[in-house]
Amino acid sequence: MKPAEIRILSRKEIVAKLADLRQESMNLRFQVVSGQLTDFSRVKEVRRDIARMETILREMELKSQQEGEA
Template identity: 50%
Template sequence: MDQIGELKQELFNLRFQFATGQLENSARMSQVKRDIARINTILREREIAAAEAATAENNS
């Protein structure tokens, strides 16, 4: 969870730099957004797997 917080902070800083015209590498914004999405996907997959395991355990 700490990593996603760091990425969100970096994205905020990149957006601020973009708004003030100081952003040198605009592709980094897209890269950070993709990294956040990847982490959220992994967290959701784990959540679904845990729910399925709990359901399977209750049905046994």
């Protein structure tokens, strides 16, 4: 998912998608350990999507704090 697509979403939607990605990440790790996973690039992609969403959530948090001070 691209950052521009994530920024369009509301905070609740991002948190929900983040939970889904974390669950998928856990499932992918189990598949790697058990030898069932064939597309290892998906692990890297999910990890990066999680990082993107966490970064954008942090940006939203800082922006709301900044607006609160002004």
